[in-house]
Amino acid sequence: MGKTGVISRRHLLGAAAVAGSVAAPAVQAQSLIRWRMATSWPKNLVGPADSARRLAQRIEGMSQGRIRIDVFSAGEIVPAFAVFDAVANGTVDLGHTASFFVGGKIPAAVFFTTVPFGMGPVGSQAWLEAGGGKQLWDRLYADHGVKPFLGGNTGPSLGGWFRKPLQGVEDVKGLRLRVTGLGGEVYRRLGAVPQAIPPGDVYPALERGTIDAVELLGPMNDADLGLSRIAPYVLMPGFNKPNGASELLISQAAWQALPADLQSVVDNACLAEHGAALAQAQILQAQALAEIARNGAQFMPVPKDLLEQARKIARDVLAETAAKSPLAASIYESYTAAQAIMQPWDRLTYLPQDKA
Secondary structure (H helix, E strand, C coil): CCCCCCCHHHHHHHHHHHHHHHCCCCCCHHHEEEEEECCCCCCCCHHHHHHHHHHHHHHHHHHHCCCCEECCCCCCCCHHHHHHHHCCCCCEEEEECCHHHHHHCCCCHHHHHCCCCCCCCHHHHHHHHEEEEEHHHHHHHHHHCCCEEEEEEEECCCCCEECCCCCCCCHHCEEEECCCHHHHHHHHHHHEECCCHHHHHHHHHHHHHHEEEEEECHHEEEEEECCCHHCCCCCCCCCCCCCCCEEEEEHHHHHHCCCCHHHHHHHHHHHHHHHHHHHHHHHHHHHHHHHHHCCEEEEEEECCHHHHHHHHHHHHHHHHHHHHHHHHHHHHHHHHHHHHHHHHHHHHHHHHHHHC
16 A cells, blocks of 8 residues: 555555465476466456456466466457357367357347346346356356356446537437447447447547447546547446456366366356455546546436436347347346345445445
8 A cells, every 4th residue: 555545556466466376386297287368358458357367366376386377368369359259169268258248149148247227246246156147157158168257347337438428318319339238239229329349449449530439347447548538528327337247268178177176276266356356446446536537527427318218228128138048038037036136135225325
């Protein structure tokens, strides 16, 4: 902690690296497992790229050096949106990405990152770990030869950066917006023109005028990219991405080749990273929020008519996603049931505390 009492990103990453990289004894060559991990992230993207590196360190440390992982940024082996396929076809052993990037191929995958007006990080993890969600996730990816785990979390996202303020739903019509997941379909039905752009290409697209607005992650990422220099109006809240879960993908062949103790190492390393990533995000998002405010960002609430229409459209989009297959329907029903069960507790605890 520095003189001002502010926790630095370097401090957070350093502490996690020390925790995850326990000194390992010499490992006989024949027992060493060497994996390659492709990621969807630019090398220095705060949050997701940090989680990928820390996961590699944790797994190596907790396995006492029996597993070594080489981490590759987006584009070094495969493009950002091709990580799932690279794991599925055996190009790499591991992937670090977000499930909604594969939503075009596997529509129900979006529930395992985030959906509009869905659960936040705590509720989503509760569904996965204690509400049957993880078993459904395993079933969804099994036919593709992939084993999924939570691989980190950046928390809720901002609603986006806009060149001009939004006064109502009419201002969305024709807007070229970088947006991912089902939020993109919601915005399309509101009249926007959604664009799927990898995180590393977002700022150049905004700078060139290819897009008019950007929905990415939270302040800790958006501040680093300097989005406010071009699009200073920040929409709040991020109704389209209330959660920021990433996933660690392992090829079924690599997973099944592991002995039980190393499978447990991977499982527990992922659980530890999800908690560490949320802790990092909570601190860094708050610090970055103050920074972007100092740099002239102007916060604006989602216009009421836009929010109401988006909520109605989101219900339709989720129901249509559920209708894609029997398994998609099971995932949708499980997710929405878990959300309904937890909402009364949230209203009695978190919401009143926030207002207080």
